[in-house]
Amino acid sequence: xxxxxxxxxxxxxxxxxxxxxxxxxxxxxxxxSPWDRRDEFMDMNPAGQTPVMVDASRxxxxxxxxxxxxxxxxxxxxxxxxxxxxxxNRAEIRRLVTWFDTHFYRDVTGPLLHERMVKRxxxxxxxxxxxxxxxxxxxxxHLDYMDYLLDHRNWx
Numbered sequence: 001x002x003x004x005x006x007x008x009x010x011x012x013x014x015x016x017x018x019x020x021x022x023x024x025x026x027x028x029x030x031x032x033s034p035w036d037r038r039d040e041f042m043d044m045n046p047a048g049q050t051p052v053m054v055d056a057s058r059x060x061x062x063x064x065x066x067x068x069x070x071x072x073x074x075x076x077x078x079x080x081x082x083x084x085x086x087x088x089n090r091a092e093i094r095r096l097v098t099w100f101d102t103h104f105y106r107d108v109t110g111p112l113l114h115e116r117m118v119k120r121x122x123x124x125x126x127x128x129x130x131x132x133x134x135x136x137x138x139x140x141x142h143l144d145y146m147d148y149l150l151d152h153r154n155w156x
Contacts, residue, residue: 003027003028003054004030005045011105016070019082023074023077027053032052035122044062049064103142107139108136108142111132115131116132
């Protein structure tokens, strides 16, 4: 059976959990705190990032990175495609997924998780109010972009 090494608040792990649920793929959750950098986990993924999918019984190398994991199951599970439409539409979907994975994470999700969770759990320190304000300000700009996209199409 597949094992998903993930952290519950990791947005990339969440993306994989959603896809696996939609595709009906059975898996076991393995909680991995990325800041612990356990040797076993680092052997699977030297970058030390979640998510990682493993199924030793299949003889498949660990699947690393949410995009690679999602593409693997999109290509190997014959349930309805999660990315469909014309080639142009699929390219736009992939662009938006990459935008959320990079820009939104860098500007909003990552800083919020760092200030509100990592500092508390890993470092035992208080969040920085300035960092939180900057992330929330960045969120407004990103939400404005999502509003723009939704004004010009019926999907996001």
